[in-house]
Amino acid sequence: MTSVQKTKTISVTVDRGPGEVYEFIANPEHLPQWAPGFCRSVRRAEEEWIAETPDGPMTIHFxxxxxxxxxxxxxxxxxxxxxxxxxxxxxxxxxxxxxxxxFQQPGMSDEQFTTDIRLVENDLQTLKGVLERLL
Structure with missing residues (x-):
């Protein structure tokens, strides 16, 4: 039986309509613009998306x-x-x-979890900046 994972929910206020923001985020091609801490580039490979990350390629499915x-x-x-x-x-x-x-993944240290939280906080701030400039 697995245990409940530690979590942290992060939020950012964006001065753009929710529909515009949703459509922008839902397009995986936009990931490198707003999530540079996670994704350097993204490409379509048949039915899935492949993100090039600091940890190597990862598939991503919305x-x-x-x-x-x-x-x-x-x-x-x-x-x-x-x-x-x-x-x-x-x-x-x-x-x-x-x-x-x-989520703090199994085997992830508290320090790694804190680093992941900071990366997501930075990416959400980048998202806010991109959306408030572009849309």
Whole structure:
């Protein structure tokens, strides 16, 4: 039986409509623009996306498009390993909140978990900047 993982949910307020933000994030081709801590480049390979990350290539799969702002995605750093990254866009007046939950993976030290949290915080700040300039 596995134990409950430690988590941290990070959010950023974006001064853009939730629909615009959702559509931008849902396109994997945009990952290198807003998630440079995770993804240096991304390419389509048949039915999946391959992200070039600091830890090597990883497949990435977003959940199907939906009207609820759910942008959960799975990354696979190695065959047979699948990591869920819960992500949401929530309306906030004319803007929105983008939420991302980081899980402390089995075997990950507290220091590595803290580093992952900082990387996601930085990526969400980059996302905010990109969206508020572009859209």
């Amino acid at each position: 959940v199907p498009g939906n009207e609820f702002g759910v942008l959960d995605h799975y990354v696979s750093p190695a065959p047979g390993q699948l990591i869920l990254n819960p992500m949401r866009v929530i309306p906030n007046g004319p803007g929105c909140e983008v939420l991302f939950t980081v």
